[in-house]
Amino acid sequence: MEARAIVKHARIAPRKVKVVLDLIRNKPYDVAMATVKHTPKGASEYLEKLLKSACANAENNHHMDRDKLYVAEAFVCPGPVMKRVMPRAQGRAFRILKRTSHITVVLKEKE
Structure with missing residues (x-):
């Protein structure tokens, strides 16, 4: 059995989210939550809510x-x-790409 939560169209670049996700993967829920709360990254807000x-x-x-x-x-x-x-x-224009992310977190129970 698994429980999942997904946030779509999060206004943050995927490479910034990946850094924090790598910290919490395969960790117990309590440890993951504490890690996210005390990590000074922009993605931490999204991930705390998602967890x-x-x-x-x-x-x-x-x-x-x-x-x-x-x-x-x-x-x-x-x-x-x-x-x-x-x-x-001189009348030129440069393109700015504002990237979005779809973040998925899956929680399972340890046997």
């Missing part, structure tokens, strides 16, 4: 024990890219 959501799904929908939960899978996929224009000198 809480996955835990709530596990407890309420699948009747899992919170103390036995661990982060079985954690991955990020690139979402749609918003293209913007930055005016430059």
